[in-house]
Amino acid sequence: MIGNWLDIGPVTQIEPGTARTLPVIGGPGAETREIAVFHTMRNEFFALLNRCPHKQGPLSQGIVHGDVVTCPLHNWNISLRSGKALGDDEGCVPTIPLKVDAGRIYLLRSAVIGEGAPAEAA
């Protein structure tokens, strides 16, 4: 497993209740993808593509409450846990497996690169 996880730095670099972004430059089709890494007020961490399933709003800029982010463009609520739109809205944004160890954040490398997230990271 070690080596599959990408160390993206200490947990302190993301204020609770906010998100920060990680552009992945190049990649399949050579387009740049942006990953949003969230730190909730309940001290959980999540990573998703920074792209609202509605009209590509930058989820990283939304208000975070519980494990939900409200998209800054048209207020869809997106579950940080599953990437699914909540309520009556339908859509889903890919999530990236993340783990925190000894105060540092790790993302699953293959999912970051966009090889498609594996079913479930242990």
Add this chain to the structure above:
Amino acid sequence: MNAPMNFEKGTPAGQDRERLVVIGNGMAGCRAVEEILARDPERFAVTIFGAEPRVNYNRIMLSPVLAGEKTFEEIVINGQEWYDENGITLVSGDKVESIDREHKRVIAASGRVEPYDRLLIATGSDPFIIPVPGKDLGGVVTFRDLDDVDKMLEAAGKGGPNGEQGRAVVIGGGLLGLEAAHGLSLRGMKVTVIHLMPTLMERQLDEAAGWLLKTELERRGQTVLTGANTKEIVGRDGMVAGVRLEDGTELPADIVVMAVGIRPATVLAREAGVEVERGIMVDDHMVTSDPAILAVGECVQHRGMCYGLVAPLWDMCRALADFVTEAPSGYQGSVTSTKLKVSGIDVFSAGDFSGGEGCEDIVMRDASRGVYKRVIVKESKVIGAVLYGDTADGSWYFDLMKKGEDVSDIREALIFGQAFASGGALADPNAAVAALSDDAEICGCNGVSKATVVKTILAGACSLDAVRGSCKASASCGSCTGLVESLLAVTLGGDVQSGPRTMCKCTSFTHDDVRRLIVEKRLKVIPEVMQELHWTTPDGCASCRPALNYYLLCAWPGEYEDDQKSRFVNERMHANIQKDGTYSVVPRMWGGLTNPRELRAIADVVEKFNAPMVKVTGGQRLDIFGIKKEDLPAVWADLNAAGMVSGHAYGKSLRTVKTCVGSEWCRFGTQDSTGLGVKIERMTWGSWMPHKFKIAVSGCPRNCAEATIKDFGVVCVDSGYELHVGGNGGIKVRATDLLGKVATEEEALEVCAAFIQLYREEAHYLERTAPWIERVGLQYVKDRLAEEGAVQRYAARFRYSQQFMQDDPWARRAAGEHDKLHQHLAEFRPFPGSQMENA
């Protein structure tokens, strides 16, 4: 101390017995031996190696030993006689250094070689040391064994270098850190706790409980710094002298306790080639990858889990003993609960409290008793609980959780605890309230009995608000709101009238109540409002957080620290988000005036940052579009350099002051409307409001600045200035009402300031002046401002608050404040020739 060849001690280890060697004379190792002896005392010849030079003791009681509440003798679990009576060879103070699996023997530091048939590894954990400079200085200690406690006691006894109170810095605000801090402070040290995360004990507590805990520790004289990162431990002559934080703060210290976490002690196993991940891998019978080697305690990893509490170890030890005495039962993993051992502070937590989809939070707060309880229910089962202040029901919730019991029948009464919820018919809170005696006190704050409340209801008070108004029950702290609502339901059946709309689903209070109570009870931070006003959610929602942030900012200008995470994106980023995720930037142009320097700076910014569009807005200024969030601070720095500040085009705040050319140029102008507009904008910019606020000044009744659809509009006439309020363009157009007329610019400015302050202090969050005036009536506004000296008082309060608000947020950002909001975490180039770059 070493006990080399004392084989002859104890009962002769019969040749027929298998030799069991235990590495680790701690809680799990000895318990495992106890469990085995209880099942089959004849089975093994046991040898226990312990690195610590002492018998087996209760490690968790080191906290009371440090605090002076217990002595070491009182926490010994098994004294030397236990080893003797059971024929166990204790080799204490001798660390096992390697395991020779091929020859089935262990080799200790003393050189002692001990053969085994079965080996049990129970090495526990090692405290995690954060790799900062100075970590090896004298006086930097961990909190794991009795030697650590002795070092702390020695430091506490010494005091400071000049005979003053000694200073301790504890790094880590988890269970261990807080227990160390408590002990040291009882031993007379001045203690500072540094915690990386924003909430103390964040793995066990939510924000609300963490805040209560922090407040209580501070009340007891400890300093608690959350969100603080240790950069370096500073030394003098090889001894610790202080701790430097990342933000530059330096804390003097005579001792530093590192309590940031533990790591399973796996080195021995790893070096011997036993399979290890985070901990030593074991199956359900605590057998490692080598069938002759067992492992138990904090050093193991079972089904992906490593544990740091004793309860799971007891379960493991039972399974292990069952297995080696040949009645295998299998360990299934454990659910854990935590209690903090700090006298006088009751904290309990268990299970999963992160909440989220499909989970229901039941929250009860009792501010007068300092109680916060939260139970998390999912699919009719309790999955977690966080209790602060009253933990009596902790074990009950824990039990419901472990058994996975269906709680739908007691759902309503669950949060009131076992006594209440299991009372059969009383499980219905209405029935429970009905059963109360007439003189039972309902409202503690105002001393109102049940009989009085019922009488009030029967006399016609059919809503919560009416009851609050007539007999004051539930009008103060609100903790009895639920009881009053039940009494309404019981007394009136279906005739209860719903009161005015509450602020949001998190509270039973209205906006007005909340605003009033913030001032009356002098509440100064969001978690405090939520606790004192009995919020029913742990941390509010996207609707009440921004409102509370504004109410606190308005009530305590200069004192309140703005809460960035409670702001909508535009206010957090000080720019307007666009459909493609970029931002637009609108610098202030006072009264719609500009000059070559400003225009040049804007032109330069547009070129330098490749802005795809510049546009003249409907608010008489220029809007630069398409700026990336990373570039915002640099754009602002350039605009600042030309003297421009934020235009707050994004805020619930003063937006623009539109003007017309006025008497200086216009052939109809009666007064200097442009000049007055600039003065008004200089006075009002930067102020946060319940909603956006627009102003205009027209030089004559032709009204070219459209002053009569603004929140505050001035129409100049020959004899002075007509002041208009409550106008609105936008979705529902409303023309202004005339507030009055004044003769001089000074008076116009004074009334403008006063009106704004009245609106700021009384309107509900997200209520513009137009709907506010429709709600309270123009006459009300006039009356308030007509009171003796009122205009001056309101205006003075506005000007006081402006001292703190007129601080350009762009300049602060350009100087680096909140830079994390703008920068990427890092850039990742995963493909050939690329690498990770940390920002």
